[in-house]
Amino acid sequence: MKLSEEIALGRHLVTPRGGNVFNCAIGMANLAVGERAFTASEHYTKLKQRHPWIMKIQQGSCILCRKEFAAPVELLYHLFDVHVMGMYDGGVMNPGCPQIISFEDFLDRVAAFEPIEQPEPELPVIEVLFEEKVAGH
């Protein structure tokens, strides 16, 4: 499943809150696939296991405020905390944030930077031949 799809599912499982990995986009994505994490670092580890690209060093900037990032994960929580929840980076409310976007806009922006999903590799067909055993033979 794509990260944006996980977040879309997980948003119904927690109360969205910024500055808090359990209730932000990362927590939502993990909950959506049934992952349980008890620390922030467990959350990041589980996210990375499913979406290794999220931690890859890759320079980029936020399309809304031009803040620069070194990895997609930084952009992910920045978009959520700052532009959905209306906080400053770091989790303090920013009542004057002029660039608030809706949750749907946020999902579209995540979808725009996540890799195009590779089709699932087809499982090899394992042929199991049963020898018919007939009683008496």
Ligand SMILES: [Zn+2]
């Ligand atoms: Zn921004």
